Amino acid sequence: MGPTSPSLTDSTLLAAVRRAIGNVPVAFVLGNAREVPQTSETIVATVRIRDRATLLSLAKDPDFGFGDAYSDGRIEVEGDLVRSLEHVYLAAARRRPPLYQRLRAKWLNWSQDNTARGSRSNIHHHYDLSNDFYRLWLDELMVYTCAYFPRPEDSLEVAQLSKMEMICRKLRLQPGETVVEAGCGWGALAIYMAQHYGVHVKAFNISHEQIIFARERAKHEGVTGKVEFIEDDYRNVSQKFDAFCSVGMLEHVGFDHYRELGRVIKCAIGDTGRGFLHYIGRNRVRPLNAWIRRRIFPGAYPPTLRESLEVLEPENFSILDVENLRMHYAKTLEHWLQRFESSFDAVVRMKGTEFARAWRLYLAGSVAAFRVGSLQLFQVLFAGARSPFVVWTREHLYAPFDEETDRELWTRAM
């Protein structure tokens, strides 16, 4: 206790925050009021709250209040931010989300609905932040989805290559085949498929900045005859293809549009093609953290595996293979967070301090969420009911990866 005793209001509010967050090994401090957990665990961080208004917002709505106050500096975290969040998420997993959170999720589902128009606005919010910003902390190929680390010590660059290679192997792409990609980011996968597997790819994306970048790269790589980047919604995919592929888009589709996505896929590959979905999911149904949904990823929803099958089951698709790469996403995010921290000053110059702190919190929170299992990463391989694409075993996925050759191809692709 300091020379003046803490105000009763502050202590009461701090106790309310503690009740909401749980007995995690994190201390809360406002002035000379201090809330220390009753635990034998070592305290991993101290959260310094600037004023009573901030404390009040935290007590009222911890998820949302914390995110905004951390972003604009009204809250400082001394200690390990990632570990603190791990503890908070673990404690939250033991409770049912309170009613106001569930109601807010319904409201956000409605107000951020991923119609063709809503999606444009939601996607623009996140992905059109400028390619230069993403270049500060992504790998050189600009792949903004979970990488695959066959060896945990692999570099992020190699792991993104391994991920793309693994997806091509799962889909068993053959030269001359046609692939449609829904949500293609900056185009790395579509180009990889064309270069390494000799397929023709039509890649859809509604992020203007990403499409411009992807087209430039395709031109530079001399694959414009094999890869077409189309600035349009997945709902406007037409034509027939041998394979459908979507990496990191289902999170942005929204549960209410799964049946629609299923029909689009069925139109594209019919009863004889095969497809691949890669997305962030959950073990059980939970609303996405409201701060993430308002400030970072409008319209996003990570489904359970069961929920995601609402896309495929009505169209009579056969599920062939599901793999959970949760720990690979934790590792991917560790790489991103590390690079982000190294470029923090550049991010501040480019986007301002509040933005930089918000993104630090988002990346740190994502590392924590994948580490403790609040989030999962599913890869789902499926095929039409009449597909001749019968996978006898999965052994071919683990054939030696020719790093020499691939590294060379990849370097050439730079």
Added chain:
Amino acid sequence: MGPTSPSLTDSTLLAAVRRAIGNVPVAFVLGNAREVPQTSETIVATVRIRDRATLLSLAKDPDFGFGDAYSDGRIEVEGDLVRSLEHVYLAAARRRPPLYQRLRAKWLNWSQDNTARGSRSNIHHHYDLSNDFYRLWLDELMVYTCAYFPRPEDSLEVAQLSKMEMICRKLRLQPGETVVEAGCGWGALAIYMAQHYGVHVKAFNISHEQIIFARERAKHEGVTGKVEFIEDDYRNVSQKFDAFCSVGMLEHVGFDHYRELGRVIKCAIGDTGRGFLHYIGRNRVRPLNAWIRRRIFPGAYPPTLRESLEVLEPENFSILDVENLRMHYAKTLEHWLQRFESSFDAVVRMKGTEFARAWRLYLAGSVAAFRVGSLQLFQVLFAGARSPFVVWTREHLYAPFDEETDRELWTRAM
């Protein structure tokens, strides 16, 4: 046309059968009335119907009418039974099941409900038909579930061994760990786990004949200290285990009891164990063939992957790996059918002609169903949300299988 022209009634009824079954390359004949499909495909079989009463039962309810009439010899199939059924199932997949079939499925769900008592009766019907009967056509280890053929030309014996090995690898069993098996058949897997992986297994089964056999074998193998066979319902599993395993039981649990099964698994392995489910499933929700459900597998229901996740999702289990082995079950059933045909006379002597023909139809229909995809085979690996059992990649599943050693161990196990 023969010397006398066919009766108008017979022709009308045959046309009704054709409409119900579809334009499959199978001819129907009753006396001199003949129904030939309008197709350029080669006719794969001719179905000879003995009398008008049989034809009427076929027209009224093709699934059920055909099964019973084939069993008691009122229908003969000249030609390829399996291929005929493949065509029938493919044609059926294009239609929504008629209302009476959907209503009957609901009635059967109710009348064959898998309560503790109902399950005993349902399981007794199929699995207590005498071990000597099953010995006529199963492999020597008496494994009555889908085998795994890393090389399609493997023998059934080797493929059943490979399946058991693969399950142990998926579960990453470690010496000294404890495993609970729900629905253990004749005990081969429990004994394999104990012998090859040094774990302690409690194996539950409500088939009296199977449990007696399994206990005898455990004694003979000298693993009674490591494997305990318990004649009891899965609902009575108590104690804590490192791993839960169930191969070919979920089909008999019934959708209404999935939540109950999930709670049992959660009690057994908590938040830190892992588990494995292997079961016959579907691409989309369909009632099981009524004849199979009445005559062969009372209480059975093959769920979609989505439906089966109703077991795991409410308990916050993390799905780690799903593999579809449909074509392996087609091959397993080909082996069984071939052995069954070789022992057909012995089956007739043991069980009578009607039984033997019914089982021939069931096995042939199952080959057809897995070949064309009316049925699927899912293996689902999962873990508690706090499980330290993090699978980094699945490469270890494909480490060379030491056939020499395993063959030796297996021969010794005979």
